[in-house]
Amino acid sequence: MTFSDHDLAQRLELTEARSNAAFVEARARIFPKSGAQWQAIAGAYVLFDGPGSPLTQTFGLGLFEETTAVDLDRIEAFFAARQAPVLHEISPLASPTLLPLLGARGYQPIEFTSVLYQDLTPASAPEPPHSDIRTRIIGPEEADAWASTAAAGWLEEAPELTAFLRELGAVSAQSAGMTCFVAEAEGAAIATASLYMHGGVALLAGASTVLVGRRRGAQAALLAARLHHAAAHGCTLAMMGALPGSQSQRNAERHGFRIAYTRAKWQLLREGR
Known part of the structure; x- marks a missing residue:
């Protein structure tokens, strides 16, 4: 059994970050004028897919490397240059020094996501339901x-x-x-x-x-x-995200998923430095 710990959080967050980076790369290829791009800063994936896109944010901040004020300066400048909000998806297994740093700079949590996972083997994958589908x-x-x-x-x-x-x-x-x-x-x-x-x-x-x-x-x-x-x-692992307490979360748990942790999205709402 795989337990919820820092190593698991790194694997899950990296997979989602890589998926979103692939999306941003596809956006840039299909719509060259979109300005879509991403870069890695302090181990985090910093993604821009348009000012109003749900993918415009960071993933993995404070989870792979310690985040400093200088790192946040660079990230905030990346989004400011593109006139986009500054948003971070933060795992509770990120460095404990990160949250005080975010709070001091004027960030506030605005959204939560249940990150669910299950161990996976060929034998454990469910059989498809008997239907006409x-x-x-x-x-x-x-x-x-x-x-x-x-x-x-x-x-x-x-x-x-x-x-x-x-x-x-x-x-x-x-x-x-x-x-x-x-x-x-x-x-x-x-x-x-x-x-x-x-x-x-x-x-x-x-x-x-x-x-x-x-x-x-x-x-x-x-x-x-x-x-x-x-x-x-x-x-060997499967993962998905869901709104806490939602029908999607309940359906996932019925099919063998369990909650690894609840992730918070933090937004820069005021300059607190």
Whole structure:
């Protein structure tokens, strides 16, 4: 059994950071004028995907190297130059010197994420549910169709974000190392999900189901398909993120995931130096 400790946090946070860096690189390739780019500062991944993108933030701050005031100066300058907010996803296993430093500079926590994981072997991956749902990995030529299906599943909650969500899905589908899955019923796509693997860790993301396809076991089938694929490719851990106490977290725990830690997102709200 893998226990929740500093080593595990490094593996999980690095996998998510690498996934987001691949997304930023894809954005820069597909939309050269976007200014999307990332760099490593003090062991953290500092990512810019546009001022309003949920990927514009850092990952791994204080987890791989000690963070100093000079490091934060560089990071804050990176975002200021791009007129973007300064946001950090902070693991509670980061250096204990980091939080006082953030507090003194005017940062405040604004959001929490449950980071969940489970040990993975070919034998432990769940069997797909017995249903009429078929899952498969999409081909490169299906990226736009996959993105449209993913966006359709999210648009019920945010109909005003149609163009943004389709673009988000299209870039994700073309990110290096990302494997995109689709679930179909009667030949029609009803759900999507994605998988990113790094260093033996499988990051599960991109889960979306269109309204007419819900409560048919599509996401259970996609979860099984991704875990089998990851285990077959040498992954020994699977991870995902969820809003604390959400239905997504409960579903993950029902399928054998457990909480590694609760991560906080910190935002620079005022100059405190």
